[in-house]
Amino acid sequence: MIDEKTAREAVVQAADELFYAHGVQAVGMDAVRTAAGVSLKRIYSLFASKDELIVAVLNHRTAIWDTGLASASERATSARERILAIFDFLDAWFREPSFRGCAFINTHGELGSTSTAVADTVREQKRAFQNYVAQLVADAGAPPALAPQLAILAEGAQTTAAIAGTPEAAHQARAAAETLLDVATAAHD
The missing domain is CATH 1.10.10 (Arc Repressor Mutant, subunit A)
Incomplete structure (x- = not known):
């Protein structure tokens, strides 16, 4: 046993x-x-229930997500590169044969209105990601308003890649992130 x-x-x-x-x-x-x-x-x-198992799976996914982000940013030598590494991480993930979109978004779409535990777990993961991006933006010396914009780009890229079935959304989101970073840091200087 x-x-x-x-x-x-x-x-x-x-x-x-x-x-x-x-x-x-x-x-x-x-x-x-x-x-x-x-x-x-x-x-x-x-x-005790399927909902409890779903929450455990989402917590497992959070650990995978956090590890992937950390691994992608290891090679970065600046805060700007760590921000852009998010989109490089997404690109690699989108190219995996098993990619089916964001498990958090998918699960929330299925159960978010009927399971408080699931909705809370998904919201916590999204909040943690937004906080991660906010810290990177602060480290880059960019205005705080940039953080939610970058997080939305990453979230949108996940949904777009899943629906389109191609990884191009990661490159497009990365290009948009570079533009936002350039404009935000130029205006902030």
Whole structure:
């Protein structure tokens, strides 16, 4: 029998892959059980409800997102480059064969109006990303009003890439971000 941590990780990983590929509402707990190789009884001992599992999956996605952003910005040597690295990260993600858009936006679209826990988790992830961008903007010495504009570009690129099925939105958003940075820093000087 696998320990609780290993079972939890297996269930979250399986649910993440299934929810992301097919949508949260289309995936039943039996499918999660089969994919994870963990009994339904064990799953419900780990997660009291499907909503609790969805929140765990979203928290898992947050960790992946944060790690990806951090990795993309490691090579940057300035605050401006760290901002633009967001869009380089998006470009690489959009090119993955499994890319289906933003799991947070997708899940909120499915359940945001019916699950407070899901809506709150999605809002927290979006708020954390906005705070991350705001810190980068402050580090770049740009006006604070630039931060939400850049965050909206990143969010819009995710939705556009998912719907269009191509990664070009990352390059377009990056070009727009460069223009906004140029104008904002020139006006701020």
